[in-house]
Amino acid sequence: MEPIVEMIGIRKEFPGIVANDDVNLQLLKGEIHAVLGENGAGKSTLMSILFGLYQPEAGRILVRGREVRIQNPNVANDLKIGMVHQHFKLVHNFTVTENIILGLEPMVGLGALDTKKAAARIREMSTRYGLNVDPDARIEEITVGMQQRVEILKMLYRNAEILIFDEPTSVLTPQEIHELMGILKGLVREGRSILLITHKLKEIKEVADRCTVLRRGRVVGTVTVADTTEARMAEMMVGRKVSFAVDKAPAKPGAVTLEIRNLSVMGNRKVLGLRDFSLEVRKGEIVGVAGVDGNGQAELVEALTGMRRAESGQVLLNGTDITADSVRQRIRKGIAHIPEDRHKHGLVLDYSLEDNMILELYDQPPFARRGLLDREAIRPYAEKILSDFDVRSGKGVDSNARDLSGGNQQKAIVGREIELDPEVLIAVQPTRGLDVGAIEYIHRRLVEQRDGGKAVLLVSLELDEIQNLSDRIAVLFRGERMGLLEASATDENEIGLLMAGVQGKGGAA
Amino acid sequence: MLRIARKEDMTGLRAVGVRIAAVLLALLASGLLILAMGYDPREVVRVMWSGMRTLKALASMIRIAIPLAMAALAVSIAFTMKFWNIGAEGQILMGAFAATAISSVLPEGTPGALRILLMALAGLAGGALWALPPALFRAAFRTNETLLTLMFNYIAIRWVEYLRCQLWKDPAAMGFPQIAPIPESAHLPQLLGVHIGWILVLVLAFLQWVFLRRTKKGFEVRVVGESEKTARYAGMTVGRVLLFGVLLSGALAGLTGMVKLNGTAFVLAERLAGGDGFTAIIIAWLSNLSAPVILVVAFLFAAMKQGAGWMEGLAGIPSALADTVQGLILFFALGSEFFIRYRIILESRHRTERKEAHP
Ligand SMILES: Nc1ncnc2c1ncn2[C@@H]1O[C@H](COP(=O)(O)OP(=O)(O)OP(=O)(O)O)[C@@H](O)[C@H]1O
Ligand SMILES: [Mg+2]
Numbered sequence: 077m078e079p080i081v082e083m084i085g086i087r088k089e090f091p092g093i094v095a096n097d098d099v100n101l102q103l104l105k106g107e108i109h110a111v112l113g114e115n116g117a118g119k120s121t122l123m124s125i126l127f128g129l130y131q132p133e134a135g136r137i138l139v140r141g142r143e144v145r146i147q148n149p150n151v152a153n154d155l156k157i158g159m160v161h162q163h164f165k166l167v168h169n170f171t172v173t174e175n176i177i178l179g180l181e182p183m184v185g186l187g188a189l190d191t192k193k194a195a196a197r198i199r200e201m202s203t204r205y206g207l208n209v210d211p212d213a214r215i216e217e218i219t220v221g222m223q224q225r226v227e228i229l230k231m232l233y234r235n236a237e238i239l240i241f242d243e244p245t246s247v248l249t250p251q252e253i254h255e256l257m258g259i260l261k262g263l264v265r266e267g268r269s270i271l272l273i274t275h276k277l278k279e280i281k282e283v284a285d286r287c288t289v290l291r292r293g294r295v296v297g298t299v300t301v302a303d304t305t306e307a308r309m310a311e312m313m314v315g316r317k318v319s320f321a322v323d324k325a326p327a328k329p330g331a332v333t334l335e336i337r338n339l340s341v342m343g344n345r346k347v348l349g350l351r352d353f354s355l356e357v358r359k360g361e362i363v364g365v366a367g368v369d370g371n372g373q374a375e376l377v378e379a380l381t382g383m384r385r386a387e388s389g390q391v392l393l394n395g396t397d398i399t400a401d402s403v404r405q406r407i408r409k410g411i412a413h414i415p416e417d418r419h420k421h422g423l424v425l426d427y428s429l430e431d432n433m434i435l436e437l438y439d440q441p442p443f444a445r446r447g448l449l450d451r452e453a454i455r456p457y458a459e460k461i462l463s464d465f466d467v468r469s470g471k472g473v474d475s476n477a478r479d480l481s482g483g484n485q486q487k488a489i490v491g492r493e494i495e496l497d498p499e500v501l502i503a504v505q506p507t508r509g510l511d512v513g514a515i516e517y518i519h520r521r522l523v524e525q526r527d528g529g530k531a532v533l534l535v536s537l538e539l540d541e542i543q544n545l546s547d548r549i550a551v552l553f554r555g556e557r558m559g560l561l562e563a564s565a566t567d568e569n570e571i572g573l574l575m576a577g578v579q580g581k582g583g584a585a
Numbered sequence: 586m587l588r589i590a591r592k593e594d595m596t597g598l599r600a601v602g603v604r605i606a607a608v609l610l611a612l613l614a615s616g617l618l619i620l621a622m623g624y625d626p627r628e629v630v631r632v633m634w635s636g637m638r639t640l641k642a643l644a645s646m647i648r649i650a651i652p653l654a655m656a657a658l659a660v661s662i663a664f665t666m667k668f669w670n671i672g673a674e675g676q677i678l679m680g681a682f683a684a685t686a687i688s689s690v691l692p693e694g695t696p697g698a699l700r701i702l703l704m705a706l707a708g709l710a711g712g713a714l715w716a717l718p719p720a721l722f723r724a725a726f727r728t729n730e731t732l733l734t735l736m737f738n739y740i741a742i743r744w745v746e747y748l749r750c751q752l753w754k755d756p757a758a759m760g761f762p763q764i765a766p767i768p769e770s771a772h773l774p775q776l777l778g779v780h781i782g783w784i785l786v787l788v789l790a791f792l793q794w795v796f797l798r799r800t801k802k803g804f805e806v807r808v809v810g811e812s813e814k815t816a817r818y819a820g821m822t823v824g825r826v827l828l829f830g831v832l833l834s835g836a837l838a839g840l841t842g843m844v845k846l847n848g849t850a851f852v853l854a855e856r857l858a859g860g861d862g863f864t865a866i867i868i869a870w871l872s873n874l875s876a877p878v879i880l881v882v883a884f885l886f887a888a889m890k891q892g893a894g895w896m897e898g899l900a901g902i903p904s905a906l907a908d909t910v911q912g913l914i915l916f917f918a919l920g921s922e923f924f925i926r927y928r929i930i931l932e933s934r935h936r937t938e939r940k941e942a943h944p
Contacts, residue, residue, distance in 0.1 A: 383817055404820030413818070421818040424811045435808070435819040439801045449799050 077104040078141075080269050081126065081157075081238055086135035088121055090479070092470035095121040096132070097293040103238065108260060108270045110280040110301070112313055113290030114511045115483025116468040119273045120162055122290070123240045126271075127159040128152040139238075158231025159240040162273075162482050162509075163419060164223055166215045173198055173211040176230045194233075201232055205259060219370070221252035228259065239263060240271045243482065245279060246509040249369040249537050257283050275483070275511050277306035289313050314513040322516075324523045326564075327547040330359035331394075333531035334380075334500045339389035341375040343555070348387065349375035351555045357500065362522065362532040364546030364563070366539060366571055372555035373535050374416070377504055380533075381413045382406045393499065407436050410499030414490055414506045416535075422489040423477040430473040433458035433492050465491030466517070482509045490518055494525060501525055504535045519545060539568060553577045600925045607921030611914040618913065622906055629896060636895045637888070644778040646887045651782040652677070652845050654883035656865030658786075658793050659712075659837035661874040665797065666810040666830045672719065672734030673838040674862025675741035676712040678855065680839025681846040682745060683711025685853040688767050689753075697770035704771060705843050712839015713832045715741065720831035724824035738862070745855040753853075766852040773848045780848040789837070790876040797876075806830045838862065871918060889914055 081103040088096040095118040103109050111119050124130045126137065128146035137144055139155050146152050152159070166175050173195045195211040202209040207225045215223060224244060231239055241260075245253045260283055264270055272284060280287055280301060287304075289296040289312045296312050310318040334357040343349025350372040357363045367373060378384035380391060382403040390399045393409055401409070415421035423432050434443050434454050442453040458473045467488045469475035477485060486509050493501065503522060507515040522545060526532050536542050542549055543563060551558040551574040558574040616626040636642055656673045663670035684704035691700055719733035748764060755765040773780035797803040805826045809816045813823050842857065850857050868886055872878035893907035 381818075382820075402820065402822070403817060404822070407820045415818060420812075420814050422815070424808055424815050426811055427807075431804070435815070438804045444801045447801050449801065449804060451799075 077106055079103060079138075080105040080140055081271075082136075082138040083122070083126065084136045084138070086122065086125060086137075087133045088118070088125060088130060089133055090121075090470045092472075092475075093468075094293050096125070099135070099290070099293070099295050101288050101295070102298070103269050103271055104286075105269050106264055106267055107285040108264055108272055108283050110284035110287040111271060111273045111290065112275075112277075112280065112287055112309060114292075114314060115487065115509075115514055116292075116481040117290040117313075117511075118293040119290060120242055120481060123159065123242055123271065123273065126152070127157060127240060153234055153236075156235055156237040157240070158234060158236030158238070160224065160227040160231065160242065160244055162242040162246075164227055166223055166226060168214075168216040170215060171211070172209055172213050172215065172218075172226050172229075175215060175226060176211075176233050198229060198233065201229060205232065205262060206255075207259065220247050221249065221255075224248065224252075224256070225259075237268050238271070239268055240273075242273045243275070243509060244272070245274055245276060246482075250539070251368065253279070275509065275515075277309055277512070280309065281306060291315060310512045313511065316513075318512050318516055320512070320516075322519045322523060322544045324545075325527070327361045327526065329361040329547070330529065332356045332358050333394055334533065335390075335392040335395075336376075336380070337390040337392065339376070339379060339391065340387045341372075341379040341384060342387055343372075343375050349555050350379065352389070353552075353555070353557050354389075355550055355557065355560070357531040357533050359529050359531055360526055361547040362526050362534055362545050364542035364549045365533065365535045365552060366542045366549055366575060367537075367552035368575055369537050371552045371575075373504070373552060375555070376552070377413070377416070377502060377535060380502055381411060407496075412493040412496045412498035412501050414493045414501070414503045416504040416508075418482075418485050418489055418508075423485060425478040426476055428474050428476055429462065429467070429469060429480075429488060430455060430458045432477050432488065433461050433473070435492070436496065461491040461495050462488065464495075465521075466514070467491065483511060483514060486510055487514060487518070490521070494521055498530065500531045500533065502533045502535070505537065506534070507541065539571060542571075543568070551575055603921050603925050604918075607917040608914075611917035614917070615910040615913050618910065619902070619906070622902075624902055629902065633892055633895050637892070640778065642891065646884065646891045647779050647783055648849060649890055650884045650887035651779075651786050651848065652841050652861045653864055653868060653886055654786050654880055655782075655789060655841040655844060656838055656861050657868040657872065657879045657883055658789055658876060659834050659841060660862075660865050661869040661872070661876070661879065662793065662797075662806070662837065663716075663831055663834035664810075664869055664874055666806055666827060668720070668723065668827060668831055668834075669731045670716065670719075670734050670831065670834050671731060671863070671866055672716060672737045672835075673841075673865050674858045674860070675734075675738035676715045676835045676838035677842035677845065677858040677862050678738075678741040678745055679715040680708035680712040680842030681850075681853050681857050682741075682748070682842075683707040683714075683839065684843040684846055685753075685764065685767065688771055689765070693768070695770075697772075700768070700771045701773065701847060704767075704847060705840060708839045708841075708843025708846075709836040710839065712842065713836035715839070716831050716835025717828075720828050720835075723831075724827050742855045745853060745857075749854055764853045767846065771847055772851065773844070780844075782844045782848045785844065786880070790880050794876040802826075802829065867915070867919070871922065 079102045083099060083101040086096050086099040099122055101122065113119050121130065125132050126146065128148045128151050137146060144155060146155070167178065170178065173191050176198055177191070177194045198211040207229060209222060209225050209229060215226070224247070244256060248256060257279065260270055260272070274280060284301045286298055287301050287309060288298040289309065291313060299309070336353060336355045339350060339353045340348050341350040353376060355363065365373060365376065375384065379386045382401060386399055390397055392398065393411065398406055398409060419425065434457065437443050438449060443450055455473060462473060465487045467484050469480050469484060480488065490506055506522065507518050510518065522532055534542065534545055546563045549561045549563050549566065549571060551571060553575060554577065558577065558579065561570065619626045619629055656677060660670050660673050684707045687703050687707040688700060691703065715737060719730045719737060722728040722733060723730045750762045753764045755763050757765065773782060776784065797807060805821050808819065808821065809823055809826045816823050816826070845857055846853060864886060868879060868882050872882045889911055893911045896902040896907040897904045
């Protein structure tokens with residue numbers, strides 16, 4: 077196989093940081109090439125250079141053997157390079173078809189866009205690749221997994237042959253991941269070539285032919301996936317051995333901290349998304365909530381944090397009813413929340429990290445006195461979180477949240493919430509988009525939180541994470557609690573069945 | 586083929602460069618226009634320069650700049666929250682109306698300072714109250730504030746017209762439809778040749794900067810503007826923050842009305858705002874909502890307005906041409922903003938590619 081893309085000696089600097097340093101990468105025609113590296117290692121930056129979003133300070137790029145200068149995404153487009161970004165770039169109130177042809181059709185010129193013909197072609201392509209996308213649906217109405225397939229269609233519509241996927245699986249459910257892997261294999265079978273960024277070694281093992289590992293902007297090496305192990309790749313990436321299992325002592329649960337009584341919550345579609353749900357979380361334990369995405373997790377979390385009203389039922393914190401409390405009151409009483417969507421909820425992207433680290437505390441002493449913010453107090457506080465949680469950014473607390481790598485944004489949020497030292501920590505997908513080293517660290521901090529006598533409610537779509545961390549596991553299915561299991565006395569199969577709605581023995585627990 | 590795309594990577598320095606280029610182009614175009622109309626641009630520049638150099642001219646420009654800057658500071662607070670308050674014009678009028686109302690009920694012997702203070706408070710309240718309904722509707726029903734604030738301008742204008750022609754018609758004006766002027770004791774005192782509004786503007790610009798960067802409330806206003814969802818997540822009551830910010834914005838606009846009334850106009854009439862509320866929107870936008878930049882841009886706008894006046898008065902150029910020049914400059918300024926935020930892509934290969942895309 078001949079190389080279709082060669083990146084040679086690429087260097088890219090951002091203020092205060094070298095994101096890519098003498099990077100070499102070779103993509104062969106018809107291969108799936110994984111790019112692995114810690115959060116902030118420079119993966120997205122490297123791909124953005126190939127896609128023409130950034131210009132490198134040094135280095136050469138060869139596409140199909142010819143040296144090219146990719147000044148902007150249109151040049152990439154002409155070279156048949158397509159990219160699905162870590163955070164999608166779709167226009168929400170447009171239809172699938174409109175999004176796909178957006179930018180392809182001239183804005184000036186005669187007449188309306190020929191959307192009908194485009195829609196027909198999209199429908200045809202969607203069936204051919206098993207993407208199952210409705211061309212007439214509006215983006216805001218479809219699931220995240222579907223949005224991603226729209227992004228894939230967008231590339232295929234432009235006849236892209238070199239496909240870049242930046243962490244495509246971090247926003248997907250296990251089922252969707254499985255489907256995506258199938259789609260990727262189908263695409264290379266057709267002769268397309270794929271660059272795949274992911275933090276999940278399992279996925280690399282499953283689909284990738286080769287893997288290039290980056291660490292702090294430099295290439296550590298390129299390996300043939302079949303000849304290596306997950307542990308070996310992880311070690312290359314972080315530079316030390318990584319333990320995948322969380323070692324934790326048995327829980328010593330105390331009094332009930334969070335009590336949820338017969339909670340029912342309306343979902344977005346004006347039907348109950350959560351029905352008659354009860355659960356207790358005690359001091360010193362981690363309770364996991366497992367379930368396929370969209371089975372009431374969002375409603376549960378939003379009702380607990382006060383962002384959504386409960387239709388009926390109660391939420392009690394240390395015995396007092398907080399069902400009617402505002403978000404602010406709940407935060408003050410000790411409920412912290414690592415949100416599912418870091419961009420939509422967790423961060424103000426165009427603000428400095430300094431401002432972002434005090435989002436919930438800005439009005440409390442010592443950060444505010446008599447209505448004025450005290451920067452002298454805020455700064456060291458933010459700096460401490462960043463250093464404790466190893467958040468890497470070019471300009472420290474002065475960097476804008478937007479300029480951080482995805483994983484570092486996540487670490488910053490997790491750090492901020494843990495630093496609140498809450499009574500109850502509601503952690504939703506806390507390790508989404510993190511590298512294995514960072515996952516290990518966050519998991520350890522969650523267990524520490526537990527061992528410090530705090531209650532942790534973990535909501536995750538990843539069964540591994542739920543099983544590794546939880547002391548007890550509640551399973552959600554269609555808004556109802558299907559079962560409550562002792563983590564030590566159950567296995568993947570039992571949880572899996574409950575997640576699929578098959579009632580098991582745990583139902584009465 | 587042409588296509589328009591958002592720019593991702595405009596650095597601050599390059600943006601400044603584009604803006605300077607725009608100003609130069611605007612001047613060049615204006616020069617050509619003046620030349621084409623049979624006047625000598627050099628002569629016009631010479632006359633304008635000689636006019637502008639005088640201290641008196643400077644004072645007059647500052648007088649024009651004061652309400653522009655104040656109103657721009659006002660709307661920029663609302664804009665920070667992405668609340669598109671285009672009702673400053675009406676809020677200015679209602680501020681001036683409230684100030685006039687208070688002044689008319691005060692006993693004749695009220696000391697000037699007290700009268701001015703009370704009128705200022707009334708101005709703040711008048712502007713805030715006029716901004717309240719659109720804010721309430723937006724907070725409660727998510728109505729479009731652009732339409733509502735715009736319509737409130739016209740209500741305010743008609744209201745003042747009604748006052749002038751009917752309710753408050755000054756009997757001393759001998760049948761002329763006019764509202765009684767405010768007493769002389771209420772005129773703003775002068776300092777260095779300009780009424781003290783200029784000090785107020787400097788103080789307000791500083792306070793506004795402090796408010797947004799350094800206060801709890803300002804922090805909330807900024808977060809709500811950036812992302813309502815994040816604000817809710819962090820426990821802020823979005824509706825209340827919105828209301829607070831809009832009231833503040835309206836209050837400042839109202840105070841602008843009072844300053845115009847007590848500083849230069851001395852009598853309430855519907856042309857008191859004189860479009861300042863709209864110009865302020867452009868100024869705030871061009872300044873990127875930054876208080877110090879607003880001061881500079883407001884002054885430039887004042888110079889432009891003044892310059893147009895001189896072209897007419899000194900260089901004998903018809904006022905229509907002066908207006909056209911003003912329009913040209915604005916056109917280039919706004920155009921440069923477009924080029925700073927977006928780019929136009931020329932593509933020659935597009936056609937072939939599109940054929941491929943539709944087999
Ligand atoms: N636009 C930018 N401005 C300043 N710094 C940036 C910018 N983009 C990226 N960086 C910095 O460059 C480094 C590399 O970032 P990049 O996004 O490439 O990491 P990554 O490998 O994709 O990480 P992750 O796995 O967390 O997504 C990070 O330290 C990041 O803070
Ligand atoms: Mg990345």
